[in-house]
Amino acid sequence: METVLSTQGLSKQYGSLKAVDKLDLVIPKGSVFGLLGPNGSGKTTTLGMLLDVIQPTAGSYQWFGLPAGKEQRKRIGAILETPVFYPYLTARQNLKIVALIKEVPQTAIHKVLDQVGLAERQHDAFKTYSLGMKQRLSIASALLCNPEVMILDEPTNGLDPQGIAEIRNLIMGIAQQGKTIILASHLLDEVQKVCSDFAVLKKGKLIYTGKVSEVGHQQETTVLVQASQPLTELLNTCPMVVHSQVQPHGKTEVVLHPPYTASDLNKWLFEQNIIASHLEAKTKTLEKQFLELLENA
Ligand SMILES: Nc1ncnc2c1ncn2[C@@H]1O[C@H](COP(=O)(O)OP(=O)(O)O)[C@@H](O)[C@H]1O
Ligand SMILES: [Mg+2]
Numbered sequence: 001m002e003t004v005l006s007t008q009g010l011s012k013q014y015g016s017l018k019a020v021d022k023l024d025l026v027i028p029k030g031s032v033f034g035l036l037g038p039n040g041s042g043k044t045t046t047l048g049m050l051l052d053v054i055q056p057t058a059g060s061y062q063w064f065g066l067p068a069g070k071e072q073r074k075r076i077g078a079i080l081e082t083p084v085f086y087p088y089l090t091a092r093q094n095l096k097i098v099a100l101i102k103e104v105p106q107t108a109i110h111k112v113l114d115q116v117g118l119a120e121r122q123h124d125a126f127k128t129y130s131l132g133m134k135q136r137l138s139i140a141s142a143l144l145c146n147p148e149v150m151i152l153d154e155p156t157n158g159l160d161p162q163g164i165a166e167i168r169n170l171i172m173g174i175a176q177q178g179k180t181i182i183l184a185s186h187l188l189d190e191v192q193k194v195c196s197d198f199a200v201l202k203k204g205k206l207i208y209t210g211k212v213s214e215v216g217h218q219q220e221t222t223v224l225v226q227a228s229q230p231l232t233e234l235l236n237t238c239p240m241v242v243h244s245q246v247q248p249h250g251k252t253e254v255v256l257h258p259p260y261t262a263s264d265l266n267k268w269l270f271e272q273n274i275i276a277s278h279l280e281a282k283t284k285t286l287e288k289q290f291l292e293l294l295e296n297a
Helices: 043-050 091-102 108-115 131-143 161-176 188-194 262-271 286-296
Strands: 003-014 017-028 032-036 058-063 076-079 149-153 180-185 197-202 205-211 221-226 241-246 252-256 278-282
Touching (some): 003 043, 017 043, 017 180, 017 197, 017 205, 032 043, 032 188, 043 058, 091 108, 131 149, 131 161, 161 188, 180 188, 197 286, 221 262, 262 278
Antiparallel strands (some): 003 058, 197 205
16 A cells, blocks of 8 residues: 555644644545544644645654655645635636646646536636536646645535535546545545545544445444344343343344344344344444544544
8 A cells, every 4th residue: 555645743733722633644545535523623724734834833744755845745736725716717717827827738727627527617707606616616726737636625615415416526536537635524424425534533633544434344233123022131142242222112222243243143043043023233324433433532
């Protein structure tokens, strides 16, 4: 696994407030990495430090295995806040200015406009754009210098469902080109839908990091069982069971050690000559796990 970014003890303190607290992150090349956390958890501050616009108070980081520097920064495209475009100029005219500033050939403009789905509207003034189109133009602007890494801070904030879907598709399209994407979001759903890896921040501290696909794995499985006879005593003799409890509705809630599943339990019950009339596996959603992480951290 190649690493695009690693941080060691990266910290930012404002007075007595630890906005980012000893952050150790490893971001694999080619990943869509979600930085997930509630408002105020330190996501934007983290991205600001990684982009060299906020001075860390402690710790260090390396892009592409190299210490921070201008050359590394050029390989990164970022949208921290909605960039300022000239309202009366068209998308194309605005990007021409960006291309001049970034010293990118003008020929790059059409490609990025096409990529973000604005080719047809490129001759319309920026001020006539919807919020979603403005956001896509920001992404186009960040893509102009063909960066290896794209950093997006709350990319779907304020957008309607269609705008959100468009941005998500765009992000996944960019990822398919092999670029690494780092996306800060307070929206669990967003991270779950587009990210391959994620880290959870709470009050500036890293409380979890892992693959989105592995969330819920290696977790206890909860099963609801109903049978014609009481089960708890018998279940306590079952090696798969962590604990079991009769619920008010009469079903028994059974928590299983990983990697046992509802069907393992069903098979075991059958071997004990018990036929379950109801068996329901309740897998943990990312949301539930996330809320638990935040509560317990
Ligand atoms: N310039 C600043 N001065 C003082 N406190 C700040 C400053 N910027 C951010 N903070 C504080 O740092 C914490 C993290 O903020 P931020 O990184 O914006 O969180 P997030 O992006 O996760 O919502 C918050 O408590 C915020 O109020
Ligand atoms: Mg933020």
